[in-house]
Amino acid sequence: MKLLLIGYGKMGRAIEARAIARGHQIVGIIDPAHPEVTIADFSPATVDAAIEFTHPDAAFANVQACLRQGLPVVCGSTGWLHHFPEAVELCQQTDGSLFYASNYSVGVNLFFHFNEYIAAKMHQFGGYDVQVREIHHTQKVDQPSGTALTAAEAILRHFPAKTIWRNEEAQQPNELAVLSERTGQVVGTHIVTYSSDADSLELKHEAHTRDGFVDGALLAAEWLPGHQGVFGMKDLLGL
């Protein structure tokens, strides 16, 4: 496949290496260090899919540019989802292809799946409180992490005792604490803890390397061309 990389940081470089090893061709790299190359230079004739891992402030404009150019786009950037409804609308208007996941690792998507199940059961049986924690490297600019927010939003949907999340300790019983920690080079750890006076149940995902994110993003890029609309890992993995 002919891939356009948007963002050439930790994820962009790791995706480049893995993509080439899988036989793909990198036809362009969009990087602030080379402002002369822009998304507008590419078209469906030259690109099968774009893969976007940049920055919360840059992602939406990049997704818009891809959709306007008719490029299927796989986006992994976090911290821009307040614009997601606009991205969905533009995707519909342009008959485009957009794939988004706050976390591309298969393990995390199973973690999301089981978290939804457990949240619903905990609500049904009662007696438990719940908290989300995420730990990442100190270069991460957004908090809470996109992954923690996906897990928190699922808890709000399936565990109605929690109606709102906050990025600190809960002050009221209806508040879901989503706690963030930044330390060292931690790739990404997410923990959901359900606790009662009697016992605790912890669901934990710990990324050891970025390989899981990279492989998932490449799988999405291989799958997306030919699929029109807005998709996520549930579509790809059949969850």
Ligand SMILES: NC(=O)C1=CN([C@@H]2O[C@H](COP(=O)(O)OP(=O)(O)OC[C@H]3O[C@@H](n4cnc5c(N)ncnc54)[C@H](OP(=O)(O)O)[C@@H]3O)[C@@H](O)[C@H]2O)C=CC1
């Ligand atoms: N969904 C998932 O599975 C995962 C998501 N992420 C998310 O992906 C994003 C990137 O992560 P990561 O690679 O670790 O971050 P890095 O900071 O290592 O890399 C981001 C890169 O994007 C560049 N950049 C900034 N603005 C633009 C722009 N307008 N166009 C093109 N490139 C730009 C930066 O350049 P410069 O430094 O010059 O500004 C930098 O090289 C984050 O939002 C992170 O949360 C990360 C891992 C997994």
Ligand SMILES: O=C(O)C1=N[C@H](C(=O)O)C[C@H](O)C1
């Ligand atoms: O910035 C990161 O590194 C990561 N970001 C994503 C997030 O915000 O959830 C995914 C992963 O945890 C790594």
